[in-house]
Amino acid sequence: MAATTTDTNNYKFNHSMIRVKDPKESVKFYEFLGMKVIKRLQFPESKFDLYFLGYDGAGAPSAGRSTFDRQGLIELTHNYGTETDPHYKVNNGNAEPHRGFGHVCVAVDHIRAACARLEDAGYRFQKRLEDGRMRHIAFALDPDGYWVEIISLRSGSKGADDPEEAKALVSDPGTYRMNHTMIRVKDAEKSLKFYQEVLGMSLFRTSEQPAAKFNLYFLGYPGERGVPADGFSAEYEGLLELTWNYGTEKDPDFKYHDGNAEPQGFGHICVSVDNLEAACARFESLGVGWKKRLTEGRMKNVAFVLDPDGYWVEIVQNESFSGKENF
Template identity: 80%
Template sequence: MATTTDTKNYKFNHSMLRVKDPKASVKFYEFLGMSVVKKLQFPDAKFDLYFLSYDSPKALSHGNSTFDREGVIELTHNYGTEDDANFKVNNGNAEPHRGFGHVCISVDHIQAACQRIEDAGYRFQKKLTDGRMKHIAFALDPDGYWVEIISKMIGSKGADDPEEKGQQTDPGTYRMNHTMIRVKDAEKSLKFYQDVLGMNLFRTVEQSAAGFNLYFLGYPGSKGVPENGFTADYEGLLELTWNYGTEKDDSFKYHDGNAEPQGFGHICVSVDNIDAACSRFESMDCNWKKRLTDGRMKNVAFLLDPDGYWVEVVQNERFAGKENF
């Protein structure tokens, strides 16, 4: 394994969500075409982890080891929540606990994909036909987390696209495209994710009339930076949502998902050499939730981004030649 670190080798590996009932949640994400690529059980600590990823032969990360992927969703189940009638996760979209927004899948034929989800009995926060934006939808997973659905087809008009009529959908072609978090100060957050974590800014969407901007960041990898700004065929992107003016309000703060009420837990970046990467972060005066040397788990670390969201750092197994767990 190399003794140095290069952010060009980093991957936005996963986003972690706490779930009430793992059977229901795994079933939902498998219905969306994902597969459980790893399950970790910690009975002494009374929790299990389920790592789901697109893994069909058409998937970008097909066949890779768990931490050599992008666009993974990690579901965390704390024993007993499934039997607790009062347990409910914070989905990150209800005041006063907003922060995390959604995960997003991109699909081949959006009308057929949304109809398939509806036919299976799953609920929607926003159907394709709702509102003015006819090209996106938001399904709800069993815990009420929002799952955005977008089209991989350039120029798709979604509900208003006649070419979508009568098409069939193949979940094996889907991507886990991005994870959205709200940020207080766009400038500070962009600097952190670009300068510290080495991500590239792929696309900026300015919605000045509505008072917010969207920033899509990711690691170029073998696909490179999108030349036309079209990012729907990528996996493992990070969307930052900035509402104008929040940076000027000293009392304003987003919910990180780890304070009560809990829900979203963290995002995770896998690196080529975890010791060298953490030494680099140390030299950049980063804020830590957990250093490698803290606690019992000596193979994971957690940084804090400018909003206090947790960013896990793990070893990419391809560079180490062995599994992390």
């Protein structure tokens, strides 16, 4: 590829970053969900470490690839000392008045068995399968209280397996997928335009809920598989779910919390690109808002653009195109 070109068909939704209090407990939780630490970056001079986790077993779409040639990773950011600070607490993005980021989502083989396995291990739930009207999804809580949605990998499954039958099932975390990250958006039209026309994502499906006055939009990079004809995308990694509550776009004072202003929690999503300089030049030509250009700060190998709600989108080089490690 020429140094002056970039193609959004090569882009990937690489990771979502969340801040954590105690990395040992957080890594333990996500490893219990079948993930493994793909890369750890240490910055002792700046007093923080980064842990990149993802699915790497046989059959996982990103298995064996270099860190930034993957989709569906979770980046845990640990600032030294938080684990011993009794007052430190993250903002999980779901409590007023600091809502914004909503959750990450893991797709599993047998949803009842997977939820039972989590509960047996002592992990808490925001919503169990039997709670509320939606009996085909659950929300587990990670050690910091971030919501982790649990859905089924099986097309057509509503999760209503017979509880007695479910006891005989064994859930295999090696089959799980980090399916999507959800953020709330103020103006669906503006956000869809940004993620499709600027970042080059495709709209996989739309779920309209007029009775509840919200819509869900699932976007991602389809790659060689393409966009699923039936809209079922649980087997994919690295999707983005936009949640739009009707009417927020009409309120001039309405604003979601980006996770980086206090109180902090969620940090950013990250897209890896084929040519970092060319991609950033393209973004500049499209008039995006910037949090950090490549030329700014000490780290010249990452940039951050801003989406219409002010969420940070990190832009990094995919090593498979450059032939060299980023960090």
